[in-house]
Amino acid sequence: MATLNLQPLERISAIDKETFISRYYRPQRPVLIENLTDAWNSKWTFEHIKSLAGDQTVPLYDNKPAKGKQSVYEPVTQMRFGDYIDLLQTTPTDLRIFFYTLKDHCPKLLEDFDYPAIGLKFFKRLPALFFGGGQSKVFAHYDIDLPDNLHIHFAGNKRVMLFGPDQSKYLYKVPFSIHNIDKIDMDNPDFERYPALKHVRGFEVYMKHGDALYMPSGWWHYITYLDGGFSMTLRALPRTPTRLASMLYNVFIMRLVDNTMRKINGQKWLDFKERWAYRRTQRRLARIGS
Template sequence: MGTFKTSAVPVLEHISKKDFIQHYYKPQKPVLIKGLTKNWPAFKKWSLDYIQDKAGDQIVPLYNNEPAKDKQSVYAPVKEMKLKDYIEILKTEPTDLRIFFYEILKKMPELTKDFTYPDIGLKFFKKLPALFFGGGASKVFMHYDIDLPDSMHFHFDGHKHVTLFSPEQTKYLYRVPYSIHNLESIDMDNPDFEKYPALKRAEGITAEMAHGDALFMPSGYWHYIKYLDGGFSMTLRALPRHPKRFANMLYNVLIMRNFDNFTRKYWGQKWLDYKDELAIKRTHKNLNNI
């Protein structure tokens, strides 16, 4: 057992559009910007109490830390609950229950009055702002986003720990074929370097996020997220602009995902086990070549 080699993400209070593009967007490097939201109404208003007050009786799907097995869909929630009742749990006790991709425009469009899209050089896709909720025991498995966006991730009311790995680190991370995640048997908090020796070579970037912080996550970056207490985040996404990465995004969304879903539907756990074995085989082959 051990810990990953990591360095801290650069932390800035403010940055100009020119400097962001030159030093972070173009070279595709993450950065945490603390002052980006301070002029938003959301900076003063957004809290678990604020969302709870607007929740009404809407029902939300909830997920936990357990990976999907056999023919179970990764998008199948473990339970459903009234949003206001779920937020009450977040406020009062640690939980691994979390909300994945709560679409603001569909569920609570009045929240769009509380923020603006930052003029920082990213062409944000304005039809899909999304919230993510989690409690003190919630973890988001290690993955990268299937549509490969350049993302700005904002956190509110609470604290979270984010570990990032660049796409260049993929060869060490035991990526599961036809998927966007690594082996779910890997404990990202205490990796087993004897069982998974390639992990020793992986170098991550860590960020500690508090209320109002904005984290730039470049296209294709892996991220592992732990909620340290109850809170929620918003992600604004920009489609990848590099032609090769845009083509990869189309492949992921239109071909890879559908092939994986189709095969899993018929093979179930056998397909998952096959992919896991292939992930180990390929990673160790790459490690031997290195």
């Protein structure tokens, strides 16, 4: 089976602010931090969330990419939260919850954690949870608002692939988007069809309860839930003028253009972008070869 060129990501124990800033934040190096949340992560269980929000109705998404004029934010179904948690604990499923914001949906959970003191200025409006089952995958992408992310996992296990912004040229990035061609199987890549993937260099990390993954701004991530679990993402918004300008472009221009073209042309626009991504990457690959 074909595999991408991945190295194990560095794992460290709890770290002080000065060391984190100098070794990881400033050079924009990802790292897995163990023991960072030991003071409070024992409270973060399926049972606790079910007791607080089990009667809510939640939107659910699956592994299939949106097609045609369908919005990427349109759920495939809805379910009572408590029933969904039971499903995660008993049955492999690809159903996921995407961006469950705590301030909006379950503010009481905010009483059960402390922002890690590692020097990141977190955007405290948007602590968000993500849930997935044992068949859930999150397509390869980077975040449109280019934050520095601290991704903390609870319950179950998950695998994360990470790729730096400099790897975009090999990943068949789709224009006016934050993801690559959705036909690419990141777990078993077709190097004959997508030869640029042979040049990709990235990292791989396995996460368990309480692990905190630092993902620098603009880093690609591809996530596989190995069994039912959930994670919380804390975001620190871009601080450099260049990153801030890129974030504003992504959110207010690129997304507007993409959504407008999708509403007008539907699947034709998606197919056009995919062909564009393929041709552009192949041309770059040819230049590298020559």
